[in-house]
Each structure stands twice: as structure tokens, then as C-alpha cells.
Amino acid sequence: MRALRRFNRYFTRRIGVLDDHYLGQDRPLGEARLLFEIGDGVSLRELRSRLGLDAGYLSRMTKALQSQGMVRVRVHPADNRLRTIELTPAGRAEVDEQNRRADALAEGLLDALDADRRAQLIEAMATSQRLLRLAAITVELVDGAAPDARACLDAYAADIDARFPEGFDTSDLVKPEEVSGDAGAFFVAYEEGRPVGCGALRRLEPGVGEIRHVWVHHEARRLGLARRILTELERAATDHGMKVVRLDTHRTLTEAQAMYRASGYTEIPAYVDHVYAHHWFEKRLQPGG
Amino acid sequence: MRALRRFNRYFTRRIGVLDDHYLGQDRPLGEARLLFEIGDGVSLRELRSRLGLDAGYLSRMTKALQSQGMVRVRVHPADNRLRTIELTPAGRAEVDEQNRRADALAEGLLDALDADRRAQLIEAMATSQRLLRLAAITVELVDGAAPDARACLDAYAADIDARFPEGFDTSDLVKPEEVSGDAGAFFVAYEEGRPVGCGALRRLEPGVGEIRHVWVHHEARRLGLARRILTELERAATDHGMKVVRLDTHRTLTEAQAMYRASGYTEIPAYVDHVYAHHWFEKRLQPGG
DNA sequence: TCAATCGTTTGACTAAAGTCAAAGAACTAT
DNA sequence: ATAGTTCTTTGACTTTAGTCAAACGATTGA
Numbered sequence: 001m002r003a004l005r006r007f008n009r010y011f012t013r014r015i016g017v018l019d020d021h022y023l024g025q026d027r028p029l030g031e032a033r034l035l036f037e038i039g040d041g042v043s044l045r046e047l048r049s050r051l052g053l054d055a056g057y058l059s060r061m062t063k064a065l066q067s068q069g070m071v072r073v074r075v076h077p078a079d080n081r082l083r084t085i086e087l088t089p090a091g092r093a094e095v096d097e098q099n100r101r102a103d104a105l106a107e108g109l110l111d112a113l114d115a116d117r118r119a120q121l122i123e124a125m126a127t128s129q130r131l132l133r134l135a136a137i138t139v140e141l142v143d144g145a146a147p148d149a150r151a152c153l154d155a156y157a158a159d160i161d162a163r164f165p166e167g168f169d170t171s172d173l174v175k176p177e178e179v180s181g182d183a184g185a186f187f188v189a190y191e192e193g194r195p196v197g198c199g200a201l202r203r204l205e206p207g208v209g210e211i212r213h214v215w216v217h218h219e220a221r222r223l224g225l226a227r228r229i230l231t232e233l234e235r236a237a238t239d240h241g242m243k244v245v246r247l248d249t250h251r252t253l254t255e256a257q258a259m260y261r262a263s264g265y266t267e268i269p270a271y272v273d274h275v276y277a278h279h280w281f282e283k284r285l286q287p288g289g
Numbered sequence: 290m291r292a293l294r295r296f297n298r299y300f301t302r303r304i305g306v307l308d309d310h311y312l313g314q315d316r317p318l319g320e321a322r323l324l325f326e327i328g329d330g331v332s333l334r335e336l337r338s339r340l341g342l343d344a345g346y347l348s349r350m351t352k353a354l355q356s357q358g359m360v361r362v363r364v365h366p367a368d369n370r371l372r373t374i375e376l377t378p379a380g381r382a383e384v385d386e387q388n389r390r391a392d393a394l395a396e397g398l399l400d401a402l403d404a405d406r407r408a409q410l411i412e413a414m415a416t417s418q419r420l421l422r423l424a425a426i427t428v429e430l431v432d433g434a435a436p437d438a439r440a441c442l443d444a445y446a447a448d449i450d451a452r453f454p455e456g457f458d459t460s461d462l463v464k465p466e467e468v469s470g471d472a473g474a475f476f477v478a479y480e481e482g483r484p485v486g487c488g489a490l491r492r493l494e495p496g497v498g499e500i501r502h503v504w505v506h507h508e509a510r511r512l513g514l515a516r517r518i519l520t521e522l523e524r525a526a527t528d529h530g531m532k533v534v535r536l537d538t539h540r541t542l543t544e545a546q547a548m549y550r551a552s553g554y555t556e557i558p559a560y561v562d563h564v565y566a567h568h569w570f571e572k573r574l575q576p577g578g
Numbered sequence: 579t580c581a582a583t584c585g586t587t588t589g590a591c592t593a594a595a596g597t598c599a600a601a602g603a604a605c606t607a608t
Numbered sequence: 609a610t611a612g613t614t615c616t617t618t619g620a621c622t623t624t625a626g627t628c629a630a631a632c633g634a635t636t637g638a
Contacts, residue, residue: 004395005388007414009325010421011300028624036298045585057626059587081585081634099294106293112424117513121420125296127413132300135401135410224406317594334615346596348617370604370615584635595624605614 031061035070035095041086043076049193070094134223137191139232144176144186144200152188152198156215163252164276172276174212178202184209185236187229189220196220199229201236201245204271209242214256226256230263238285245285248277257281320350324359324384330375332365338482359383423512426480428521433465433475433489441477441487445504452541453565461565463501467491473498474525478505478514485509488518490525490534493560498531503545515545519552527574534574537566546570 027035037047048058062085065071070091076082087095110118142149153173161168179186179200189197196217204210211233216225237245246268249256257279261267265281272280316324326336337347351374354360359380365371376384399407431438442462450457468475468489478486485506493499500522505514526534535557538545546568550556554570561569 002392003411003414004399005391007418008300008391008395010418011297030625043585048585054626054628055586056588056628063587079585079635083586102294102297103291106297109421109424110293112426112428112517113420117420117423121417121424122292124413124416124420125292128410128417129296129299131402131406131410131413132398134406135399137401228401319595332615337615343596343598344616345598345618352617368605368615372616579638581638582636584633586632586634588629588631590628590630592627593625595622597622598620599618601616601618603614603616606612608610608612 030057031065032098034058034061034065035087035091036098038071038085038087038091041084044073044083044085047085065091130223133191133220134225134228137189137196137220137223137225137228139187139189139197139229141236142186142188144174144179144184146188148188148190148195149176149186149198152195152215153213155217156198156213159215159218160250160276164250165252166275168276174200174202182240185233185240187232187236189216189225189229191220197225197229199233201233201240203240203242204246207241207243209237209240209245211237211245211247214247226259227263230259234283234285238287243285244282246271246280246282248272248274248280250276251278319346320354321387323347323350323354324376324380325387327360327374327376327380330373333362333372333374336374354380419512422480422509423514423517426478426485426509426512426514426517428476428478428486428518430525431475431477433463433468433473435475435477437477437479437484438465438475438487441484441504442502444506445487445502448504448507449539449565453539454541455564457565463489463491471529474522474529476518476521476525478509478518480509486514486518488522490522490529492529492531493535496530496532498526498529498534500526500534500536503536515548516552519548523572523574527576532574533571535560535569535571537561537563537569539565540567 033051034047037051042050044058044062047053048055051058053061062071062073062083066073069088071085072088074084074086076084110121113121154170157168157170157173174184174186176186178184179202182203184200184202186201187199188195197215197220199214200212201209202212211230214226214229214233216223216229234245247260247265248270249260260281263283265283268280268282270277270280271282322340323336326340331339333347333351336342337344340347342350351360351362351372355362358377360374361377363373363375365373399410402410443459446457446459446462463473463475465475467473468491471492473489473491475490476488477484486504486509488503489501490498491501500519503515503518503522505512505518523534536549536554537559538549549570552572554572557569557571559566559569560571
């Protein structure tokens with residue numbers, strides 16, 4: 001992908017410098033990055049994996065920031081081995097100040113553009129970012145009983161419980177055995193190691209599968225992830241020898257319905273009676289597609 | 290500009306790493322960057338200013354690359370103080386190899402996207418890059434006799450001499466005194482310190498200006514730079530108390546004509562007779578706009 | 579309960595990145 | 609011709625960045 005490389009080269013040389021050298025100012029880059037990554041408090045373990053740092057290196061930088069009064073380190077409430085790090089007011093002030101500076105710099109850079117072009121640039125960057133994020137998310141087949149799978153289902157249940165007027169009863173969730181091995185499949189979408197979406201496939205009857213629990217974390221919405229999960233589920237259905245997949249949705253989930261229609265699903269009569277189901281869809285699968 | 294900052298942060302963390310850490314591989318980053326920046330041979334002076342390096346630091350890195358057989362250093366033909374650095378075949382092979390690797394990596398990253406989205410991403414990145422380039426170009430008022438001004442006019446003359454069937458006679462270029470002080474203005478557009486475009490304004494008669502020699506280097510075309518230069522010239526005309534600006538163009542310069550029309554110019558009868566003029570335009574200036 | 583593992587700290591490093599100043603050859607302007 | 613400037617090289621640093629292994633308390637799994 002030459003375009004990406006070209007863009008990358010241009011961008012990091014021209015704009016990246018803006019960030020790293022102005023932002024760092026009188027602080028080593030490593031420390032500055034750390035300060036930014038802390039946000040509203042994280043564990044050292046989390047930071048270590050997010051930034052890919054050596055444990056010793058991180059420990060020393062933390063100590064330095066602490067002695068400068070920028071961060072506070074505490075023992076994690078649930079596990080005495082872990083440390084939780086958070087910004088002090090001074091630390092937060094510094095982060096804010098750097099953000100202000102970066103904004104001013106960016107503002108200056110865009111000064112030369114008229115309003116139309118500026119809007120165009122912002123939109124293009126937003127699109128790039130959205131698609132790059134989507135590209136970086138992986139959708140993986142996991143066991144339906146895996147902790148990540150259950151975590152996603154819990155989040156899914158909580159989301160729709162808040163959304164359905166009648167609430168949602170978790171006993172309606174798929175059981176691990178319904179979605180494993182020959183019976184079905186369960187996918188979890190990961191962004192930077194964190195689960196941000198899921199989807200389940202189970203066998204309804206021979207040759208017919210049912211898609212359930214397609215869920216996307218609210219921070220990962222509007223990227224087109226649901227559709228990717230759906231594609232993955234359909235591929236799995238084909239691999240399981242299914243010719244048709246069905247699904248039902250609640251009347252309140254209008255975006256979901258629109259997505260299913262756009263993905264080639266057609267509305268059908270009720271194939272099962274269900275408290276939460278008001279619309280039923282079906283898609284005939286193309287072998288190999 | 291929060292959007293730019295957000296994008297920047299995301300992009301450098303996610304994609305920039307791709308570049309810097311995979312590309313460097315068994316070579317310090319500084320050296321790798323140097324190797325890339327050399328391209329088809331540059332002076333050390335140029336490299337130093339482009340990458341913002343300390344002279345001593347650069348000298349040492351150069352020596353290291355030289356002893357590895359990656360670059361060749363020669364005395365500059367025109368100035369014995371300067372050194373010219375260029376890639377050896379081995380150096381070029383390494384750059385090519387790194388590029389291949391970066392492409393493969395980018396390709397892998399975009400694997401997850403379907404063709405539509407991939408195309409959308411590429412377009413969005415190209416748009417971003419184009420507009421960022423445009424934003425980074427400065428248009429500056431310079432003396433019509435300045436070396437950069439004359440260099441631009443020479444390039445302009447060479448361009449149109451190649452384009453006009455009848456050729457172009459440089460005696461038709463504006464004289465420095467026509468475009469300085471009260472009489473007019475001359476603007477040069479700079480990208481990373483290099484002149485990449487120009488435009489001249491001279492007084493035709495009281496209250497009426499003429500725009501001439503709007504030129505953009507071929508590597509900076511299709512960015513919207515001509516229009517920016519035009520805007521700058523119109524602003525200068527207003528500042529000079531002019532109410533109207535006119536210009537003429539050659540029949541072969543159809544894109545230029547389209548741009549003038551789109552910028553609010555209307556075609557008028559010949560206001561001057563001229564070998565190279567086939568179309569005449571005029572724009573009434575809004576005070577303050 | 580006891581061995582294995584986890585998360586962190588500390589010590590002891592190395593390599594890369596960058597700075598500063600002195601010096602010398604080459605050029606420029608007067 | 610000469611004083612001042614430019615460009616590069618060299619020496620002598622300092623700071624950042626990063627690695628590796630030992631050690632230790634806390635937790636987990638068998």
C-alpha cells in the first residue's frame with residue numbers, strides 16, 4: 001500500500017514533529033508520552049502493555065514523574081501487587097497546557113486554509129482515522145465460555161437492558177455450548193487487546209443458523225465494526241455447512257435493522273416466538289462468499 | 290484544532306510505529322532516516338536543515354554510513370566547502386528493501402478492510418495530505434528583484450515557452466520596478482523553504498491592477514495553490530487602492546481559465562493587445578474581502 | 579500449603595541521540 | 609588582501625532510551 005506509506009512519511013515528518021517536539025518541551029519524550037497515556041488513572045501493568053515498555057524502564061520513569069509531583073502512585077485496591085498511577089493536579093495542568101499548545105500550533109498550521117478546505121481536511125482526517133481504527137481491530141473466534149466472551153455478553157446485556165423498555169433478562173443469552181465446536185461460533189473483536197465487540201452463531205436446525213448478540217462497545221461504534229462481525233459470522237456459518245442464517249431484532253434497534261437490510265438480509269415472518277423479537281430477518285448464503 | 294491533534298495522536302502511535310521500528314530494523318533510526326532523506330543526492334547542508342540535525346551529529350552519521358558502503362560523499366562541484374552525499378547501489382538496495390517491507394506491512398494492516406473501504410481510506414488520506422501540504426505552504430511578499438522571484442519567473446517562462454506553440458520571449462516578463470512598492474506586488478510561495486510558485490500584481494491605470502505570471506511548480510500543482518496566490522494578489526490589490534483587477538491568458542491555458550472563472554472573474558473584451566493573450570478577464574474587488 | 583507465577587523495583591549495563599565548542603579550509607564582500 | 613562568514617570535522621561531553629537479570633512481596637492453582 002504505497003499511499004499509506006507516502007502519507008505516513010509525509011505526516012510523521014511534517015505534523016508528527018509538531019507533537020513530539022513542541023509537546024515534549026522541557027521533558028523527555030518518554031515521560032511526556034507516559035503523562036498523556038495516564039489519563040484518568042491506570043495500572044502500571046496496563047501502561048506497560050499499552051506503550052510496550054520494559055518494566056524497569058517504566059518503574060524509573062514513574063519514580064521520576066512522582067518526584068516531580070506530576071503523578072501519584074497507589075497500591076491497587078483489589079490486588080496488592082499492582083500499582084495504580086494517576087495525575088496530580090499539577091500533572092493534569094501540564095497535560096492541559098500541552099494540549100492547548102498543540103491546539104494553537106495546529107490552528108496556526110490551518111490558518112492558511114479557507115473554511116471550506118478546512119472542513120474538507122477535518123472530514124478527510126476523521127474518515128482516515130475511522131477506517132484505520134477499523135482496520136486495526138481483529139475479529140477472533142473464541143470459546144463461548146472464555147472470560148472475554150462472557151464480558152462482552154454482560155456488556156451487551158447491560159446495554160440492551162437499558163434500551164428495552166421492558167428490560168432484558170440475562171437468562172436469554174446463549175449458553176457456551178450452543179456456540180462452540182460444531183454447534184456454532186463465537187467471535188470477539190479486539191482493539192489494542194481490549195474486547196470491543198462480539199457476535200454469536202448457533203445452529204437453529206440443519207442447514208440453518210441463527211445470529212445473535214451482535215454487539216459493539218459504544219466507543220467503537222460508527223466504525224463499521226458490526227458489519228465486519230456479521231461478515232465473520234456468515235463466513236463461519238458457511239463453514240458450518242449452513243445455507244441460511246436468520247436473526248431477530250427488537251423494534252427499538254432501528255440502526256441494527258437498517259444494517260441488516262443493507263447487508264442483504266430480508267425481513268421474514270416470525271421463525272420463533274420471543275419476548276424481545278419484533279422483526280425477523282433471513283439471508284441466503286453464497287457458498288464461498 | 291482538536292481534530293488534527295486527535296488524528297495526529299492516533300496516527301503516530303498506531304502507524305508511525307510501523308515506520309520507525311520496522312523500517313529501522315538493524316540500523317539506528319537516525320541513520321535510517323538519513324538514508325531515506327538522501328534520495329537522489331543532496332548536500333549535507335540541505336540534509337542538516339531538512340532534518341534539523343546538529344552539524345557534528347550529521348557528520349558522524351555520514352561517516353558511519355560511508356564506512357558501511359551505503360553512501361558516497363563528494364565535494365560539491367560549485368563550492369568546495371559543501372559535501373554532496375548520494376546513495377551507493379548498496380544504499381539504494383537497502384532503501385528499496387525497506388520500502389518493500391513497509392508496503393507489505395501496510396498491506397497487512399489494510400487486509401481487514403474490504404475493497405470499498407480501502408479505496409475510501411486511500412482517498413481520504415490523499416485528501417488530507419494534499420490539504421496539509423497546501424496549509425504548510427506560505428505565500429510571501431518579496432521584492433521583484435529578489436533571487437527567488439527571478440528564479441520563479443525563469444521557471445514560469447520555461448514552462449510556458451514549452452507550452453505555447455509560438456514559444457515565449459522572456460522580455461515580456463514584468464520588470465522588478467513594476468511590482469514593487471506603490472506600483473504593485475510580487476508574491477513567492479514557499480514549501481519547506483523552497484520557492485514553488487509566484488504571482489505578480491502591477492498597476493495598469495489608477496484604480497486598476499493587472500495580475501500576471503501566476504505560476505506553480507509542477508510538483509506543487511493540484512493542491513489549490515494558484516488560487517491561494519490569486520487571493521493574496523487580490524488582497525494586495527485592495528491594499529493598493531485598486532477597485533478592479535484584470536488579466537489575460539493564452540488560449541492553451543484552459544485550466545487557468547477555469548480557475549479564474551471559478552474565482553469570480555468574468556471574461557471581458559481585450560483591454561490590451563498582446564501576442565500571447567487570447568482571453569481577458571476582470572474581477573471587481575470587494576473592499577475588505 | 580506450597581510451588582509457580584505475577585507485578586514491581588533495583589542495580590548494572592549498553593546504545594543511541596544529541597549538544598557544544600574549537601579548528602580549519604573555502605568562500606564572499608568590501 | 610583581508611576580515612568575516614560558511615560548512616564541515618573532530619573531540620569531549622550529557623541525556624535519553626532501552627535491556628537484562630536478580631530479588632521480593634503478593635497472589636493463584638493444584
